[in-house]
Amino acid sequence: MRYKLQNTTTEILISEKLPTLANKKMVLIVDEHIEELYKDVINGITEDSPQYIFTAKEKFKTIDEIIKIYSFFIKNNVNRETVVVGIGGGITTDIASFAASTFKRGCKLQLIPTTFLGMIDASIGGKTAINFEGVKNAIGTFYPAEKVFVYPPFLKTLAEDDLRSGWTECLKASLIKDNGLYELLLESKKIITKEIIQKAIAIKIGLCKKDLYDSGERRKLNLGHTFAHVLESVSNYQVNHGDAVAIGIRKAAECSRSKRMLNEIDFLKIIKLLDRYDLPKNIPDELKKRVNEIGNEVIIQDKKAGEKVRIVLFNGFQDIVLHKVDATNEIIDLLVS
Numbered sequence: 284m285r286y287k288l289q290n291t292t293t294e295i296l297i298s299e300k301l302p303t304l305a306n307k308k309m310v311l312i313v314d315e316h317i318e319e320l321y322k323d324v325i326n327g328i329t330e331d332s333p334q335y336i337f338t339a340k341e342k343f344k345t346i347d348e349i350i351k352i353y354s355f356f357i358k359n360n361v362n363r364e365t366v367v368v369g370i371g372g373g374i375t376t377d378i379a380s381f382a383a384s385t386f387k388r389g390c391k392l393q394l395i396p397t398t399f400l401g402m403i404d405a406s407i408g409g410k411t412a413i414n415f416e417g418v419k420n421a422i423g424t425f426y427p428a429e430k431v432f433v434y435p436p437f438l439k440t441l442a443e444d445d446l447r448s449g450w451t452e453c454l455k456a457s458l459i460k461d462n463g464l465y466e467l468l469l470e471s472k473k474i475i476t477k478e479i480i481q482k483a484i485a486i487k488i489g490l491c492k493k494d495l496y497d498s499g500e501r502r503k504l505n506l507g508h509t510f511a512h513v514l515e516s517v518s519n520y521q522v523n524h525g526d527a528v529a530i531g532i533r534k535a536a537e538c539s540r541s542k543r544m545l546n547e548i549d550f551l552k553i554i555k556l557l558d559r560y561d562l563p564k565n566i567p568d569e570l571k572k573r574v575n576e577i578g579n580e581v582i583i584q585d586k587k588a589g590e591k592v593r594i595v596l597f598n599g600f601q602d603i604v605l606h607k608v609d610a611t612n613e614i615i616d617l618l619v620s
């Protein structure tokens with residue numbers, strides 16, 4: 284698969300065999316877990332390129348870590364012709380991409396995502412990010428990778444929670460656009476296949492191509508995210524992002540139905556898919572009080588200055604719209620219902 288965003292063409296290779304990376308000069312930024320679990324695989328394709336081993340936790344996706352990576356680049360004479368290869372889940376590919384996009388105003392970038400979410404979402408579409416002063420993805424650039432190598436055997440060692448996050452994003456993609464992914468997921472044995480990965484990537488690429496800079500079409504990918512962000516915030520990020528988005532998609536469907544934007548038949552088609560993948564349905568009771576207390580505040584903070592709150596809703600099956608909300612209370616009421 285190939286796609287072009289701005290001036291960069293990204294080549295995506297999905298294969299049960301990783302090719303040898305034949306770059307003249309390259310450095311690697313590798314998720315520590317992957318380095319431990321797949322040392323031989325990584326060494327087999329990259330020979331003896333310098334490696335920066337990164338502990339993939341949100342609290343390290345920061346400017347302090349970026350400074351350490353820049354020092355590693357200086358030590359290894361990285362220049363604009365050097366290929367920076369990010370190997371890991373979304374945290375690792377986000378930070379590796381940010382470092383590559385800013386050092387010497389941009390080095391070459393290749394990614395090897397190792398999580399389901401990384402394969403269908405984080406490594407695709409050119410967003411790079413680090414967190415700053417507690418604000419997630421506060422600093423970033425748009426910098427698509429030249430190559431993305433998707434190697435599904437990595438998924439065998441992925442933890443249950445991380446698999447679920449990937450499934451949620453995959454289901455979300457199938458509810459945004461029709462390319463046969465919805466039907467495939469309904470019939471699937473819940474095994475991640477090349478076809479599922481390919482179709483989910485195609486939906487994300489379709490939206491990014493129309494709107495690299497996230498000012499219109501691409502925002503459809505935020506389906507479920509307004510609800511999810513309230514939930515993550517009030518739980519102090521104890522509810523994981525994937526679970527929060529799964530609940531958020533359900534709430535978006537309920538909201539769309541109550542506004543008569545979505546009829547009962549289409550509503551049930553959405554719920555049928557969510558139920559099939561055993562994703563969480565509702566927010567834990569103990570969090571409902573907190574949602575009532577500070578939910579409004581979280582939503583107001585999220586919105587852009589001067590704008591109305593916008594949520595992503597269904598205007599029909601696989602028909603997504605950004606909907607202006609007059610009263611944020613309606614979001615809160617739905618969350619605690």
Ligand SMILES: NC(=O)c1ccc[n+]([C@@H]2O[C@H](COP(=O)([O-])OP(=O)(O)OC[C@H]3O[C@@H](n4cnc5c(N)ncnc54)[C@H](O)[C@@H]3O)[C@@H](O)[C@H]2O)c1
Pocket residue numbers: 314315316317320339341344371372373374375377397398399400401404405406407408409410411412420437438439440441442445448
């Ligand atoms: N740039 C984008 O467009 C974009 C899109 C979505 C999400 N993201 C970002 O992605 C991040 C979440 O990424 P994620 O969910 O892919 O995971 P992650 O990077 O948070 O990794 C999750 C855990 O799985 C481990 N891991 C990774 N691959 C493994 C494997 N094959 N086997 C065993 N363990 C493995 C990691 O070490 C880590 O402990 C967030 O920071 C989010 O902001 C970015």
